[in-house]
Amino acid sequence: MTTPRARNENLRLAIEQAGLTYTQLATEVRRIAAEAGDPLRTNQSAVSHWVAGRPPSPTTAAYIAEVLSRRLGRHLTPDDFGWQGPAQSEIGSDALLGLGIGPDPVDIVRRIGEADINRRKILTGAAYCVAAAALPLGLATAAEAQDRGARARGRRVGASDIATVRSMLEAFTAIDERQGGQHGRSAVVQYLRSDVADITRAARDADRVDALTAAAAVTYLCGWKAYDAGEHGLSQRYYLQSFGLTREAENPLQSAWLLRIMAHNGLDLRQPAHTLALAENALSLATGRAGPGLLSLFVICHARALGRAGRGAEAAAEIRRAQDLAMRGEAEAEELPFWAALSGAPRAGVASHTAKTFRSLRDHANAERQYAAAARGYGRPADGKSRITALSLAWQGEEQAKQGHLEQACGTWDKALGLFDGVYSTRAAKQVAGIRRQLGVFERRGVVAAAQLDERARTWQLAHA
Numbered sequence: 001m002t003t004p005r006a007r008n009e010n011l012r013l014a015i016e017q018a019g020l021t022y023t024q025l026a027t028e029v030r031r032i033a034a035e036a037g038d039p040l041r042t043n044q045s046a047v048s049h050w051v052a053g054r055p056p057s058p059t060t061a062a063y064i065a066e067v068l069s070r071r072l073g074r075h076l077t078p079d080d081f082g083w084q085g086p087a088q089s090e091i092g093s094d095a096l097l098g099l100g101i102g103p104d105p106v107d108i109v110r111r112i113g114e115a116d117i118n119r120r121k122i123l124t125g126a127a128y129c130v131a132a133a134a135l136p137l138g139l140a141t142a143a144e145a146q147d148r149g150a151r152a153r154g155r156r157v158g159a160s161d162i163a164t165v166r167s168m169l170e171a172f173t174a175i176d177e178r179q180g181g182q183h184g185r186s187a188v189v190q191y192l193r194s195d196v197a198d199i200t201r202a203a204r205d206a207d208r209v210d211a212l213t214a215a216a217a218v219t220y221l222c223g224w225k226a227y228d229a230g231e232h233g234l235s236q237r238y239y240l241q242s243f244g245l246t247r248e249a250e251n252p253l254q255s256a257w258l259l260r261i262m263a264h265n266g267l268d269l270r271q272p273a274h275t276l277a278l279a280e281n282a283l284s285l286a287t288g289r290a291g292p293g294l295l296s297l298f299v300i301c302h303a304r305a306l307g308r309a310g311r312g313a314e315a316a317a318e319i320r321r322a323q324d325l326a327m328r329g330e331a332e333a334e335e336l337p338f339w340a341a342l343s344g345a346p347r348a349g350v351a352s353h354t355a356k357t358f359r360s361l362r363d364h365a366n367a368e369r370q371y372a373a374a375a376r377g378y379g380r381p382a383d384g385k386s387r388i389t390a391l392s393l394a395w396q397g398e399e400q401a402k403q404g405h406l407e408q409a410c411g412t413w414d415k416a417l418g419l420f421d422g423v424y425s426t427r428a429a430k431q432v433a434g435i436r437r438q439l440g441v442f443e444r445r446g447v448v449a450a451a452q453l454d455e456r457a458r459t460w461q462l463a464h465a
Helices: 009-018 022-035 044-052 058-072 105-117 159-179 185-202 205-228 232-248 252-268 275-286 292-308 312-331 346-360 364-378 386-402 406-420 426-444 448-463
Strands: none
Touching (some): 022 058, 159 205, 159 386, 205 232, 252 275, 312 346, 346 364, 364 386, 386 426
């Protein structure tokens, strides 16, 4: 007598939560398999068998987990469905590339860059991984012992080569801030995987430390551009390897900066697991190493994570401390490390993240005021901060709308649309789409300015598609 298989309820629930039919899931699994060079013929019947309790092959199990990870925005593995997963070699190195902090981040960065340039969708379409967000926690800031001399074969590089990398980074960052992450993206990634990787490999002694520090900053920019394109799994991998480079450089302050970035990343994506621990570790590393202005950015990150954790009183206290520190840094004309100075004035950054903290606490009036302060702090369009200033104004308009100030919101969004002109960014496109959805509601309520503004937003969408 044959024992009936147990129905796979975990798989059935995941498919239901993802909003997929069995036919759609089969189609997506075939697509993921094709990305990995595996021509599967999965169909609706196979999905029915999996749900009924028949396990797929280990390789197919990995494809199913990847499809559902992307749809649900959380990391799933074959083990979540009671299946055996494949060895990494069976699915190709891209699937797990960068989801770890190993002994050779330069090589991993080069390989991620190559996959990015070639638009390998197993990476560019990967979901943000909650488990990977915890990887930096508890790691020592010092580099592991390794034979650096063995890596330094080939041409010798010096301070002038590293200065060139920093100059290129400044130029790429300026373009990114002014015109959005999709301008020059492939050029930055190509520069990272070729010139920057080669220089970092060849550098020795003190020059190697400086090269690693610069390479970490360029790697972060590649991650930021991926984030701006909505490719969050890829962005996360760049951030993890940037952190690995700072550890190899034995630069605890820059390591703290990357921990801070990863905390904000999780909060922005509404994946708050580990974000408070990341923020606390970042603040601990920065304390005693950063001047007041730079430290304010770590304190406000901590405040934002506290607010998301429902600890509003503690968040408010940290907001006040961050604001005081930012003003002190400004009064002292504090000089920031080059990799931090690229992000703009700390006071504007504190205002922006203060607004996000108030937003998570549903304090819309204070969020509105802080977004306005951030927009002022980032400066005029001529100062080269078009995207972040426009985003700040767009968010300010949202907070005005939530308070019922509809005409005022339209005026603020009109300013934002003017600054979004020429900005190619998935975040900007999503923001404009969100503005249009709200304007549709405004029109039905008889707001005179809504129709004209909606037409302007529609024209922007057509020009920036």
